[in-house]
Amino acid sequence: MQRRNEHLESPGVVYRTTCENPGCGHTFDLRITAKEAGLLGGTMACPRCRRHGGMLKRLGRLDDRLFVAKLVYKVTGAGASVPGDEGDLLSDIR
Ligand SMILES: [Zn+2]
Numbered sequence: 260m261q262r263r264n265e266h267l268e269s270p271g272v273v274y275r276t277t278c279e280n281p282g283c284g285h286t287f288d289l290r291i292t293a294k295e296a297g298l299l300g301g302t303m304a305c306p307r308c309r310r311h312g313g314m315l316k317r318l319g320r321l322d323d324r325l326f327v328a329k330l331v332y333k334v335t336g337a338g339a340s341v342p343g344d345e346g347d348l349l350s351d352i353r
Contacts (some may be wrong), residue, residue, distance in 0.1 A: 271295070274315065274328040283308040289315070289328070303329055 269300040271292030285307035304311045313330035
């Protein structure tokens, strides 16, 4: 891991994110600044397995500017046992 001293004061917060894609499980640090805050409401791709459509979910706080998060994907019977608290979205479609 390389660090450059270009910014002594780093803006934003860091999300220590774990990819929930089955078979990946990659953990990476995602730095979110005010410019990138829009990421939190949308979807993004995992930098390792490159699966698109992951939604960032914040799980908790580790430090002042360090959060734990996971990248979750819509479960469509792929065998992932993620307790979906967003299943209500599907129940509207009948
Ligand atoms: Zn991944």
